[in-house]
Amino acid sequence: MPRWTGKWAGGRTYMNKQGGTVWVLEKQVHGRLYTTRLAAGNENEALGELALFKRDPDAYIARAQAAGMAPEREAATSPVYMDPERVGRFLEHLKRQGRTERHRKNVRNYLAQWAEALFEKDLRTLRLQDLKQVLNGWYDDAKKEIVAKRHRIAAIKSFFSWLREEEAVLTTAEDPTLALKVPPARPEKAMRDKGYSMRDVERLYAAIQGWESKKYGWKGTGRVTDVQPVRDVLMLHAKCGMHGTEIDRLARGEGKVKVLQGQGAIAGTITFVHKSGRVHVQSVDAQALGAALRLQARGSAPADWWIRQVVKRAAKSIGLEPLRMGELRHSFVTWAAECGVEVKPLEGGVPLSRIAATIGHQSAVTTKKFYEGVKVPPMIQLPIRLEHPEDPVLLLDRQLRDGSSH
Numbered sequence: 001m002p003r004w005t006g007k008w009a010g011g012r013t014y015m016n017k018q019g020g021t022v023w024v025l026e027k028q029v030h031g032r033l034y035t036t037r038l039a040a041g042n043e044n045e046a047l048g049e050l051a052l053f054k055r056d057p058d059a060y061i062a063r064a065q066a067a068g069m070a071p072e073r074e075a076a077t078s079p080v081y082m083d084p085e086r087v088g089r090f091l092e093h094l095k096r097q098g099r100t101e102r103h104r105k106n107v108r109n110y111l112a113q114w115a116e117a118l119f120e121k122d123l124r125t126l127r128l129q130d131l132k133q134v135l136n137g138w139y140d141d142a143k144k145e146i147v148a149k150r151h152r153i154a155a156i157k158s159f160f161s162w163l164r165e166e167e168a169v170l171t172t173a174e175d176p177t178l179a180l181k182v183p184p185a186r187p188e189k190a191m192r193d194k195g196y197s198m199r200d201v202e203r204l205y206a207a208i209q210g211w212e213s214k215k216y217g218w219k220g221t222g223r224v225t226d227v228q229p230v231r232d233v234l235m236l237h238a239k240c241g242m243h244g245t246e247i248d249r250l251a252r253g254e255g256k257v258k259v260l261q262g263q264g265a266i267a268g269t270i271t272f273v274h275k276s277g278r279v280h281v282q283s284v285d286a287q288a289l290g291a292a293l294r295l296q297a298r299g300s301a302p303a304d305w306w307i308r309q310v311v312k313r314a315a316k317s318i319g320l321e322p323l324r325m326g327e328l329r330h331s332f333v334t335w336a337a338e339c340g341v342e343v344k345p346l347e348g349g350v351p352l353s354r355i356a357a358t359i360g361h362q363s364a365v366t367t368k369k370f371y372e373g374v375k376v377p378p379m380i381q382l383p384i385r386l387e388h389p390e391d392p393v394l395l396l397d398r399q400l401r402d403g404s405s406h
Contacts (some may be wrong), residue, residue, distance in 0.1 A: 105303035232291035241332030283379035
C-alpha cells in the first residue's frame with residue numbers, strides 16, 4: 001500500500017517502489033469526491049492535469065480511467081475488511097508512533113469488539129447509522145449509557161484515519177467515522193470528590209478474586225483467571241501514589257527495582273522516569289517491593305480494560321462502587337497528609353536544607369536539582385493494611401518481617 005509523502009494543490013503524493021513521486025488528484029466537487037492517480041512526471045504537469053480536471057471533472061475522470069491512469073481506483077472497488085492482519089498492522093503503526101503498550105492493549109480490545117460486530121462487512125460501504133447501531137449494542141440499562149463510549153469511538157476513528165492516511169484504501173467520502181463525534185469527558189469528573197477511604201481500599205483489595213472462565217472452557221477444571229497482577233497494580237497505586245503510566249513503564253523493565261537489606265521498614269527502592277522527564281527514586285516497603293518485582297517478572301502491567309473488569313467484580317461482591325485506579329494517587333496524597341509517617345533509612349542522613357546552608361545555596365531547591373544523590377530517600381508509611389490470602393509471600397518478606405519484630 002502506498003504511504004502518503006506530501007500534499008500539492010490538487011491532492012496528495014506518495015512514493016512508488018522505484019522511488020519516484022506519484023501525484024494523486026483528490027478533489028470534492030458538489031459533494032462528490034474525485035480521486036485518481038495522475039500520469040504526471042512533476043508538479044507542473046500535475047497542475048496542468050488539475051486545470052483540465054476543473055473544466056469538466058466527470059469527463060476528465062472518465063478519460064483518465066480509459067487511458068489506464070487510475071489502477072488504484074479500480075482496486076478501490078475491492079472490499080476492505082476489519083480482519084486481524086489489518087488490525088495488527090494498525091497496532092504496529094501505534095507502536096512506531098511511541099504509544100504505550102497499555103494504550104495499545106486497550107485499543108486492541110476495543111477494536112476486537114468492533115471487528116466482531118462488523119464481521120465480513122465491507123468498510124467502504126458502512127454508513128454512520130451502521131456504526132451507531134453497533135454502539136447501541138453496548139448500552140448498559142443499569143447505567144443508562146453506552147459502556148466506554150468515548151474509548152470505543154476514539155479507537156474506531158483512529159483506525160479509519162489510518163486506513164485513509166497510511167493504507168490509502170479508503171477515501172474521505174467512504175469514511176463514516178468522520179461524522180462520529182467523540183463525547184467530551186464527563187463534567188462530573190472534575191467536580192466529584194477524588195480519592196477513597198483506606199477502609200474501602202482495604203476491603204476491595206481483599207475481595208479481588210479470580211474466577212472460572214466459561215469462555216475458555218474452564219468450568220469445573222479448577223482453573224481461574226490470574227488477578228494477582230491487578231492486586232499488584234492496586235498496591236503500587238495505594239502505597240506509593242504512582243501513576244498508571246509509571247507502573248506500566250516499570251513493568252516493562254524501563255525502571256529499576258532494588259532490594260535493600262538492613263534499612264528497617266524500607267525494603268527497597270524503585271527508580272523510574274517521572275512524567276516530567278526526571279529520574280525519580282522512591283523507597284518502598286516489602287509489600288510494594290514484592291508487587292513491583294512480580295510485575296517486572298511478568299513483563300507488563302495488565303490492560304486497563306482488564307483491571308476495570310476485575311475491580312468491578314470485586315466491588316460488586318462487597319457492595320462498593322467500582323474504584324478508579326487513577327484516583328488512588330489522590331487518595332495517597334490525602335492519606336499521607338492526614339496520617340502518614342516519614343520513615344528514614346537506618347543509616348541516617350543530614351536534611352537537605354542543612355546541606356544547602358553549608359555549601360552556600362540560598363534555596364535547597366538548587367541543591368536538590370544539581371547535587372542531591374540520595375540513593376535511599378525517606379519513605380511515607382501509611383496505616384493501610386492490604387492483605388489477601390493468595391498474595392505470594394517472598395522469602396524477602398519473611399526476612400524483613402522477622403527482622404522488624406526484634
